[in-house]
Amino acid sequence: MPQTQAELSPFLLLDRKVIERLMSLDAAFACAEAALRKTSNGVARQDVRRTLPLPGAAGSCLSMMYADLADQPLFGAKVLSVFPDNFAHGHGSHRGVVVLFEKTHGRPVGLIDGGELTGWRTAAASAVATRALSRPDSSTMTLLGYGEQARRHIATISRIRPIRKLRIWGRDLATARAFAEKQRAAGYDAQAFATAAEAVAGADILCTVTSSATPVLSGDWLPAGIHVNAVGASVPSCRELDLACVQRASIWVDYMPMALTAAGELVEAIATGAITQTHLRGEIGAALEGSAPGRQSSEEITLYRSLGVPAQDIELANFLYATARQQGLGQSVEFPL
Structure with a gap:
């Protein structure tokens, strides 16, 4: 045959x-x-x-x-x-x-x-979500984390938004400073900060790209109009966002069934009644398709909860x-x- x-x-x-x-x-x-x-x-x-x-x-x-x-x-x-x-x-x-x-x-x-x-698909998906949800004039980006995904998120998001300033925080200040120095050599106005709250101040776009098991981002720090890509936590036991962040932000996810089982801060907030599932605006793909809403105003705080999908x-x-x-x-x- x-x-x-x-x-x-x-x-x-x-x-x-x-x-x-x-x-x-x-x-x-x-x-x-x-x-x-x-x-x-x-x-x-x-x-x-x-x-x-x-x-x-x-x-x-x-x-x-x-x-x-x-x-x-x-x-x-x-x-x-x-x-x-x-x-x-x-x-x-x-x-x-x-x-x-x-x-x-x-x-x-x-x-x-x-x-x-x-590595490629995670940062690219954040860039696609950022293009859909962030303000077009966003020029200052904060990174909580300084590993491979921090580097990749700078490369991708700077292609779709006019990023000029980088504000960087990580648990080791010396490492954060070394990372900022590399970004200055690449042409960015980059600065490392001793606290995450300082790094978040004044940001238009924020990416959490840590391996932290406990929140590194507080919703109380978020300026009006910011867009957040929450990327680092991919299992229910880990979370980068606190409850205030979940409550203040308009949230889009990549795949709703995954978000409702693996996004620890969302699962906990819904289970305790702090939010309902209707607080989630929908999947980012639905926003791209026009079947779910996107950003509603320049003051809205938008958040893309990335888990990565098959x-x-x-x-x-x-x-x-x-x-x-x-x-x-x-x-x-x-x-x-």
């Missing part, structure tokens, strides 16, 4: 270096926006993140997310280990792989560095696999499953 085209497709390994060659900010934005829209318009079939808690720092776990996109040829799953303390040891906190399957006979066709893919991983993985094949990149492996 002759082999089908799907059966003839090579099994490709795409490592960090290949992904860096294939990716651009424009491609990351396009994939992130497409995935967020598909999450809300029904094109994506997916489930909430499944985690197995592991010993160690709060948030340490084995994580699995999976999705199928009706308009893409490959479906798949991302399996990661999440070790929040890795940054202190010079390693990424998210390490693992995305495995892709073709839809004709379900054969595995690709294995992709999941940590590098996650559709983002599989949308980007499809792009990487197809582009790698077109350009002859990646390592082809004999893997006759």
Whole structure:
């Protein structure tokens, strides 16, 4: 029996270096926006993140997310280990792989560095949400955190808003100052602050990109009109936002079922009656599609609660696999499953 085209497709390994060659900010934005829209318009079939808690720092776990996109040829799953303390040891906190399957006979066709893919898609999704919700003239951005995602959020958000000033806070002031120095060398007016409250003052956009298990951002500090991307906490036991922040902000999420089970500060606020589910404006993809509201005024405090959803991983993985094949990149492996 002759082999089908799907059966003839090579099994490709795409490592960090290949992904860096294939990716651009424009491609990351396009994939992130497409995935967020598909999450809300029904094109994506997916489930909430499944985690197995592991010993160690709060948030340490084995994580699995999976999705199928009706308009893409490959479906798949991302399996990661999440070790929040890795940054202190010079390693990424998210390490693992995305495995892709073709839809004709379900054969595995690709294995992709999941940590590098996650790094690109997380910051790109924040940029898409920021473009939808922040004030267009936003020029000052605060970062609570100074790791890989802080760097990536500067790169992405400065492409869609005229960011000139950076205000940086982290638990180690010396490290925050070193990070600010690197950003000054890159052309930004960057300053490190001893307290998070000082760093938040005067910001137009704020990104929480920490591995903290307890809140680092108080809603009492938020100036009118600010947009917040809450990115760092991805399991219910960790939270970067306090209750005042949840209550003061208009909140959009990436995937409502995930937010209602994994966004610890939202789950707790709803469970205790501090807010109701109607306090959440909806999914950011629905706002992009026009089926949910966006920012209502220049004074409104908007917040994008990012958890990362499987559709983002599989949308980007499809792009990487197809582009790698077109350009002859990646390592082809004999893997006759």
